[in-house]
Amino acid sequence: MVDKILLSHGNGGKDTQNILDKYIFSKLPEYLKKTDNGVGLDHPDDGAIVQGKIVIATDSHTINPYFFPGGSIGTLAASGTINDVVMMGAKPLAMLDSIVVSEGFPLDDLDKITTDLINVLKENNISLVGGDFKVMPANSMSGIIINTVGLGIVEKNPIVDNILDGDVIIVTGNIGVHGALIASLQYEIESTLKSDVKPLTKLLKLFNDFPNDIHAARDPTRGGLAATLNEWAQLSNKMIVIEEKEIPIPEEVKSVTQITGLDPLVLANEGVAVLSVNPSASKEIVKELEDLGFEPKIIGKVIQPTNHDNEKLVIVRTEIGGAKILEMPSGDIVPRIC
Numbered sequence: 001m002v003d004k005i006l007l008s009h010g011n012g013g014k015d016t017q018n019i020l021d022k023y024i025f026s027k028l029p030e031y032l033k034k035t036d037n038g039v040g041l042d043h044p045d046d047g048a049i050v051q052g053k054i055v056i057a058t059d060s061h062t063i064n065p066y067f068f069p070g071g072s073i074g075t076l077a078a079s080g081t082i083n084d085v086v087m088m089g090a091k092p093l094a095m096l097d098s099i100v101v102s103e104g105f106p107l108d109d110l111d112k113i114t115t116d117l118i119n120v121l122k123e124n125n126i127s128l129v130g131g132d133f134k135v136m137p138a139n140s141m142s143g144i145i146i147n148t149v150g151l152g153i154v155e156k157n158p159i160v161d162n163i164l165d166g167d168v169i170i171v172t173g174n175i176g177v178h179g180a181l182i183a184s185l186q187y188e189i190e191s192t193l194k195s196d197v198k199p200l201t202k203l204l205k206l207f208n209d210f211p212n213d214i215h216a217a218r219d220p221t222r223g224g225l226a227a228t229l230n231e232w233a234q235l236s237n238k239m240i241v242i243e244e245k246e247i248p249i250p251e252e253v254k255s256v257t258q259i260t261g262l263d264p265l266v267l268a269n270e271g272v273a274v275l276s277v278n279p280s281a282s283k284e285i286v287k288e289l290e291d292l293g294f295e296p297k298i299i300g301k302v303i304q305p306t307n308h309d310n311e312k313l314v315i316v317r318t319e320i321g322g323a324k325i326l327e328m329p330s331g332d333i334v335p336r337i338c
Helices: 012-021 072-087 108-124 176-184 201-209 224-236 250-259 278-290
Strands: 049-050 054-061 090-101 126-134 144-154 167-172 216-219 239-243 276-277 298-305 315-317 323-325
Touching: 054 072, 072 090, 072 144, 072 201, 090 108, 108 126, 108 144, 126 298, 167 278, 176 250, 201 216, 201 278, 224 239, 224 276, 224 315, 276 278, 278 298
Parallel strands: 090 126, 239 315
Antiparallel strands: 049 054, 054 144, 090 144, 167 276, 167 298, 216 276, 239 298, 315 323
């Protein structure tokens, strides 16, 4: 019997779900899981909706190494929280940050990290309106942790994940890049990968142009594509079927995962969205995504199960014609990125 926290409890998959259910969700009465005219812990998502229009999202970021090709923990913290707000259909307006560093942390590194964070906010016209700064003794932690809170306003309809029968599943770009990069750095594997970390604010135009056709949207960070699809299947009691050959995984990501034994479908992505959309609008949505500079791929669809045994399942049709269940990630998924 496990009587202490393990690294796997923070992986964003099944073990994280178990901790949240037992130690947080189960202690809250239903009326405290949301606000009037809002969405909260009653419907777990990237953020919460208050009074139908205000979106709040929070995240804590820790990564090793905290500088990497394509960005830093500062870039990651700002982009990750911006994306959580955007995935709820809201325009990000403001952010708060809380930074915790260990005693002895290099000031030059802190300067570069905060510059990266603030530059992302500048580029997206988002105000930094408050925060906190703490220092921990060197023997109690190492490195840096950044917590962020993002605030946004819904311009048309909020996106509350609710996949429907027949929906088409779309990814907006390559899968597994950020996680594979961090793995290559941690395992000292030679690689030319660059993180995909970036804000996804350009998607707001798509969400506003198709306010009734985007039924779910996520940026698949911790737990990767596998965690996102499994959460959707669990929330809806539906089955999701994806085609392995259609999932855009770069060859270098495949090389890193073959060496390390990692599954690219559970690795974090920091500049990619997964959408569940109305099939009648899917071609137009793909076209607009291309016009916005994305490289979208239709990878599967949502199916109403024919029996209860198939509810809440994600099935991968393999390239050789077989099928396998894509399970919610469990255990200690490396590398740790957030």
